[in-house]
Amino acid sequence: MDTGGPTPYLGAIMASKSDSKNYKVVAENRRARYDYAIEDDLEVGIILMGSEVKSLRTGQSNIAESYASVENGELWLTNAYIARYEPAKTWGHEERRRRKLLVRNKELSRLWNATQREGMTIVPLVMYFNDRGLVKLKIATAKGKKNHDKRETEAKRDWNRQKQRLLKDHS
Numbered sequence: 587m588d589t590g591g592p593t594p595y596l597g598a599i600m601a602s603k604s605d606s607k608n609y610k611v612v613a614e615n616r617r618a619r620y621d622y623a624i625e626d627d628l629e630v631g632i633i634l635m636g637s638e639v640k641s642l643r644t645g646q647s648n649i650a651e652s653y654a655s656v657e658n659g660e661l662w663l664t665n666a667y668i669a670r671y672e673p674a675k676t677w678g679h680e681e682r683r684r685r686k687l688l689v690r691n692k693e694l695s696r697l698w699n700a701t702q703r704e705g706m707t708i709v710p711l712v713m714y715f716n717d718r719g720l721v722k723l724k725i726a727t728a729k730g731k732k733n734h735d736k737r738e739t740e741a742k743r744d745w746n747r748q749k750q751r752l753l754k755d756h757s
Contacts, residue, residue: 612721613647613666613713620736622709622728625700631688632663632713632723637674642721644671647713654687654708654725656698661687663710663723687723700727 618624634642641647646669654663663685670678689697700706712724731739 608717609722610715611712612642612645612715613649615649615652615709615711617650618709618711618726618728620739621731622707622726623731623735624709624711624726624728625706627711627724627726628689628693628697630661630723630725632721633686633688634668634721635679637671637677637679638668639721640674641669641671642713642715644669649710649713649723652710654710656694656701656708659694661689661694661697661708663687666710666713687725697727705729 648667652663652666654661656662665682666685667682668679670681697708701708706727706729708725709728710723710725714722714724716722
């Protein structure tokens with residue numbers, strides 16, 4: 587007798603898909619947390635060509651030297667490297683072209699205020715495919731660290747490593 591509801595098997599699949607936060611990291615800017623004091627982060631979309639998406643699926647990209655800026659009421663990602671996709675020879679893309687980022691107007695005005703009035707920088711942290719298969723970029727507003735701040739961060743990191751080793755050895 588059919589009750590009209592989904593079978594338990596299909597329900598389990600549906601529940602696991604909606605609960606999962608799976609995403610595949612394509613590029614990460616690890617140096618950003620060392621060079622900058624991160625204030626606030628935001629997930630944004632990015633406009634890409636087909637050959638760029640294909641290249642990202644192979645994992646050939648770098649955002650370590652890139653930055654974002656607000657220009658003429660739009661948010662742009664500059665100097666991000668996405669390798670050429672060889673099968674798309676004629677209709678390929680430039681490796682370091684500027685790419686438009688998609689963000690709501692309210693967030694755009696907040697980012698503009700942070701960069702123009704407060705002297706902050708917009709730094710990309712992670713580029714990834716989300717669970718729906720779309721390329722997303724996590725950006726952050728940040729202030730540059732001075733050398734003594736960097737040394738302090740490094741000292742804290744070293745102390746935490748030593749503390750973990752001591753706890754591991756004594757337990």
